[in-house]
Amino acid sequence: MSGAALRGLSVDPPRKRMTPSRLSMHTPEGSSLRSAAVTAAEPDPETSPELASTQAETPAAQESSAPQAVPPPPPVPGSDADILARAQGGDHYAFAQLYAMHKRRIYSLCLRMVGNVAEAEDLTQEAFLQLHRKIATFRGDSAFSTWLHRLAINVVLMHLRKKGLSVISLDEAMEPTPEEGPGRSFGAPDLSLAGSIDRLALERAISDLPAGYRLIFVLHDIEGYEHNEIAAMLDCSIGNSKSQLHKARLKLRDAMRTMPRREGRR
Amino acid sequence: MNDHTTKMTCEEFQSQMPELIASGENASEHPHVRECDLCRALLQDLETIAEAARQLFPVEDPPDRLWEQIESAIKQQEPSRG
Numbered sequence: 001m002s003g004a005a006l007r008g009l010s011v012d013p014p015r016k017r018m019t020p021s022r023l024s025m026h027t028p029e030g031s032s033l034r035s036a037a038v039t040a041a042e043p044d045p046e047t048s049p050e051l052a053s054t055q056a057e058t059p060a061a062q063e064s065s066a067p068q069a070v071p072p073p074p075p076v077p078g079s080d081a082d083i084l085a086r087a088q089g090g091d092h093y094a095f096a097q098l099y100a101m102h103k104r105r106i107y108s109l110c111l112r113m114v115g116n117v118a119e120a121e122d123l124t125q126e127a128f129l130q131l132h133r134k135i136a137t138f139r140g141d142s143a144f145s146t147w148l149h150r151l152a153i154n155v156v157l158m159h160l161r162k163k164g165l166s167v168i169s170l171d172e173a174m175e176p177t178p179e180e181g182p183g184r185s186f187g188a189p190d191l192s193l194a195g196s197i198d199r200l201a202l203e204r205a206i207s208d209l210p211a212g213y214r215l216i217f218v219l220h221d222i223e224g225y226e227h228n229e230i231a232a233m234l235d236c237s238i239g240n241s242k243s244q245l246h247k248a249r250l251k252l253r254d255a256m257r258t259m260p261r262r263e264g265r266r
Numbered sequence: 267m268n269d270h271t272t273k274m275t276c277e278e279f280q281s282q283m284p285e286l287i288a289s290g291e292n293a294s295e296h297p298h299v300r301e302c303d304l305c306r307a308l309l310q311d312l313e314t315i316a317e318a319a320r321q322l323f324p325v326e327d328p329p330d331r332l333w334e335q336i337e338s339a340i341k342q343q344e345p346s347r348g
Binding site for chain 1: 287308315319320322326328329333336337339340
């Protein structure tokens with residue numbers, strides 16, 4: 001087992017499709033998303049230190065130390081920045097374009113978090129309605145996609161709380177039960193996943209996770225949030241976040257190992 | 267090498283796994299893992315799951331009617347804003 005691979009497991013995962021050199025640092029929004037996001041929005045160096053360091057290496061950043069700052073050029077017509085600016089100005093067509101750009105990501109997030117199509121549709125709708133109401137308040141302190149993503153997560157969390165899921169009253173679930181004790185999870189090596197998991201089987205296993213486990217697994221392992229961010233979002237301790245994530249992975253492992261080999265593994 | 271970590275039981279090691287993994291340390295180098303096939307297999311499986319999760323990407327598009335609903339709701343909101 002490689003150290004790098006384990007670090008991938010341990011250090012908060014980079015967003016998918018990042019280059020290896022950035023594996024150890026990430027923001028909730030991956031490079032792929034960032035590229036699709038509105039580029040006019042400037043990352044917040046405090047919340048996105050890796051972006052700050054990246055910027056610092058660019059000629060533009062070097063020039064910023066010059067006595068006279070050059071104002072940013074106006075958005076290129078049709079660019080993401082232009083679409084955002086127009087949507088902020090009340091342009092319905094631009095807002096529809098924003099929806100088209102981000103609907104898949106937001107809907108997938110909602111679906112994974114709640115595990116229910118009808119609820120995911122409702123939550124996606126609510127997220128974009130909130131976006132419509134609040135878009136004028138977006139000031140570019142972070143990437144637009146990050147901002148929208150956070151907004152959607154808050155919509156989902158509010159929904160779950162309304163439903164009575166005290167997201168981390170799941171603390172109770174943190175206490176090992178006789179069935180969930182640490183000794184239960186390991187099995188004979190010949191039943192291991194052998195380094196290969198079918199994506200659809202994993203998606204199904206994730207959707208079958210208990211809500212609290214699923215939430216933390218999705219936020220950490222799929223969306224790439226760090227434990228301290230998750231703890232703040234879910235109002236739980238960092239230790240709880242780590243522990244719940246570990247239990248979620250154990251449950252997924254159990255689920256994947258009990259799936260028929262043809263279905264559950266490549 | 268710490269004698270206790272070497273002689274750690276599987277249960278003891280696994281109770282420490284969440285913190286160990288989250289710490290960013292190379293858990294595969296842990297003395298217990300080097301000696302224990304079962305815990306090594308567990309660690310590899312968790313790594314496989316985490317890696318597979320990172321490969322997941324948004325695959326679901328919402329139904330087309332959702333935009334129609336959103337558009338309709340926006341239109342209803344706007345007159346009330348005045």
